[in-house]
Amino acid sequence: xxxxxxxxxxxxxxxxxxxxxxxxxxxxxxxxxxxxxxxxxxxxxxxxxxxxxxxxxxxxxxxxxxxxxxxxxxxxxxxxxxxxxxxxxxxxxxxxxxxxxxxxxxxxxxxxxxxxxxxxxxxxxxxxxxxxxxxxxxxxxxxxxxxxxxxxxxxxxxxxxxxxxxxxxxxxxxxxxxxxxxxxxxxxxxxxxxxxxxxxxxxxxxxxxxxxxxxxxxxxxxxxxxxxxxxxxxxxxxxxxxxxxxxxxxxxxxxxxxxxxxxxxxxxxxxxxxxxxxxxxxxxxxxxxxxxxxxxxxxxxxxxxxxxxxxxxxxxxxxxxxxxxxxxxxxxxxxxxxxxxxxxxxxxxxxxxxxxxxxxxxxxxxxxxxxxxxxxxxxxxxxxxxxxxxxxxxxxxxxxxxxxxxxxxxxxxxxxxxx
Amino acid sequence: xxxxxxxxxxxxxxxxxxxxxxxxxxxxxxxxxxxxxxxxxxxxxxxxxxxxxxxxxxxxxxxxxxxxxxxxxxxxxxxxxxxxxxxxxxxxxxxxxxxxxxxxxxxxxxxxxxxxxxxxxxxxxxxxxxxxxxxxxxxxxxxxxxxxxxxxxxxxxxxxxxxxxxxxxxxxxxxxxxxxxxxxxxxxxxxxxxxxxxxxxxxxxxxxxxxxxxxxxxxxxxxxxxxxxxxxxxxxxxxxxxxx
Numbered sequence: 001x002x003x004x005x006x007x008x009x010x011x012x013x014x015x016x017x018x019x020x021x022x023x024x025x026x027x028x029x030x031x032x033x034x035x036x037x038x039x040x041x042x043x044x045x046x047x048x049x050x051x052x053x054x055x056x057x058x059x060x061x062x063x064x065x066x067x068x069x070x071x072x073x074x075x076x077x078x079x080x081x082x083x084x085x086x087x088x089x090x091x092x093x094x095x096x097x098x099x100x101x102x103x104x105x106x107x108x109x110x111x112x113x114x115x116x117x118x119x120x121x122x123x124x125x126x127x128x129x130x131x132x133x134x135x136x137x138x139x140x141x142x143x144x145x146x147x148x149x150x151x152x153x154x155x156x157x158x159x160x161x162x163x164x165x166x167x168x169x170x171x172x173x174x175x176x177x178x179x180x181x182x183x184x185x186x187x188x189x190x191x192x193x194x195x196x197x198x199x200x201x202x203x204x205x206x207x208x209x210x211x212x213x214x215x216x217x218x219x220x221x222x223x224x225x226x227x228x229x230x231x232x233x234x235x236x237x238x239x240x241x242x243x244x245x246x247x248x249x250x251x252x253x254x255x256x257x258x259x260x261x262x263x264x265x266x267x268x269x270x271x272x273x274x275x276x277x278x279x280x281x282x283x284x285x286x287x288x289x290x291x292x293x294x295x296x297x298x299x300x301x302x303x304x305x306x307x308x309x310x311x312x313x314x315x316x317x318x319x320x321x322x323x324x325x326x327x328x329x330x331x332x333x334x335x336x337x338x339x340x341x342x343x344x345x346x347x348x349x350x351x352x353x354x355x356x357x358x359x360x361x362x363x364x365x366x367x368x369x370x371x372x373x374x375x376x377x378x379x380x381x382x383x384x385x386x387x388x389x390x391x392x393x394x395x396x397x398x399x400x401x402x403x404x405x406x407x408x409x410x411x412x413x414x415x416x417x418x419x
Numbered sequence: 420x421x422x423x424x425x426x427x428x429x430x431x432x433x434x435x436x437x438x439x440x441x442x443x444x445x446x447x448x449x450x451x452x453x454x455x456x457x458x459x460x461x462x463x464x465x466x467x468x469x470x471x472x473x474x475x476x477x478x479x480x481x482x483x484x485x486x487x488x489x490x491x492x493x494x495x496x497x498x499x500x501x502x503x504x505x506x507x508x509x510x511x512x513x514x515x516x517x518x519x520x521x522x523x524x525x526x527x528x529x530x531x532x533x534x535x536x537x538x539x540x541x542x543x544x545x546x547x548x549x550x551x552x553x554x555x556x557x558x559x560x561x562x563x564x565x566x567x568x569x570x571x572x573x574x575x576x577x578x579x580x581x582x583x584x585x586x587x588x589x590x591x592x593x594x595x596x597x598x599x600x601x602x603x604x605x606x607x608x609x610x611x612x613x614x615x616x617x618x619x620x621x622x623x624x625x626x627x628x629x630x631x632x633x634x635x636x637x638x639x640x641x642x643x644x645x646x647x648x649x650x651x652x653x654x655x656x657x658x659x660x661x662x663x
Contacts, residue, residue, distance in 0.1 A: 008546055008547060011546060316530065317532055317533075319530075320530045320531075320532060321532075321543070321547075322491075322515065322518075323489070323491060323518060323524050323530075324518070324519065324524070324543050324544040324547055324591070325515050325516060325517075325518045325519020325520070325544055325547040325548065325595075326515060326519075326547050327511070327512045327515045327516070327547075328511055328512060328515070329512075330547065411492075412491045413486040413491040413492045416491070416524075416526060416530060
């Protein structure tokens, strides 16, 4: 288009100020509302995604959890249905063979031990495990405490690390660290309490409600060696398939079963879970986006509607302009510009409103609010703003374009003939 | 009335100074079921500076002829040259440019843009003609001054009388200095005194060498023309000089 074209279009656009103001306001409001809807929906989706990702990381990153099971296939003359029960020492064996794993730990679990401090006794879960567990399974100590270390494990020390909720149940207001408590009437020194964390996946109850002691200490007190779980961490998400393969080969070699036996080797791979969840979140975001876009579309139809009315009202003027020598583009341009203006003004107002709403929601404390703890806070990202702007822009152009096209088909000879 | 003296434009009219050359023009409106033949074989030549009145009963094809002359519509068949330029086969934008530069329209119902002032109305064709802002204003004021409305330039059409509105419309039609001024019943919506005002404006224009074509029922107007063309059923039945 030549410079002249833009000048003429701009001039006519600014002149076309006699608009139906009330309808224009309503239309702008509809667009604003649609924008609020799309931005809020996407922002809540984003917040939920962030919260889920955080919650998933609560258990540890790139980890897999295995449970003992029975074989389901015949292998080298051995029958199916054999229970496979690895023992404490197998952890060392597995570590040596799983080069793709950055950590392998075993778990021995007592589901209902009596846990006593002074007059309080409750029944709770005690897990014996290796000292690497703290990092691997994200059991981070609150200030003033620690997780147990290699020495504790080697020396079979009676030290205990408590989940934060369990600690509160037993100790109430007292600081547990440094206190002595009893696990099935055997004294333990409390060395740390877990930092509160958001945990969404669990395989034996949330970590905040359990306690952990060195695996050697557990074996000595409870007289058990058979592992209730094996947990390993891949070096990276990409290494997980290799780590799993190495795990299968090592375990199947030692216990003589088919390394493709899915019943024995079935485990919880959180990397795969994360991928599935991530896909689900993308699907959810997409779905929310479509709902928002449809809401916005209704506003767009409003704009198109008002533009059609304007075109109809101005049919004669359009005819006059054509008779005076206005080209097609000069007639349609102002209408497209007008539709776009309504949409962008409404969109701007909507975006502003949504931002204020998100800001206000951000002030509501998440802690202790069950719904918000799961939902997370709505989060506005650049991608959301960009997607909204793109949807707004295209709706605006379409809402102006179709009425403008009708304006271009005005036959001046027809409209100018008589009153 | 006081128009500035303009030099005759060179090279815009056809050879031998003809503004309008129509040969075998037909116009058929196809409404789907029936075809209406509005014009059947019009031959018409109008020279520079002529004042032609087109008369005839309603539905005879006068307005259709005017639309074709003004390039608002294109003929079904036949050859039309405006100032020597063949109009057939031109695209919409090209026709718009021709309307802008070569033709000025005056309508029965004035057709001023209601939200614009008299001045802005007259500036409109200049805007489409790519004339700069300052020059636009100067030329629009000049035209309004010529029709005696120098003191009404900021008025909206609703604040003007019928005769004043029609004078604004004439100023607008002349703003681009067109070769041809087309008027469709210019006095049809006016009382007698306003009508005679407009008639004297048209007289002035004719005396100053403008080419005018006016469709009219008004015998007073038709008598002022140099030439009268009568149309019936889409054909020219009479074409004679008026006894002045």
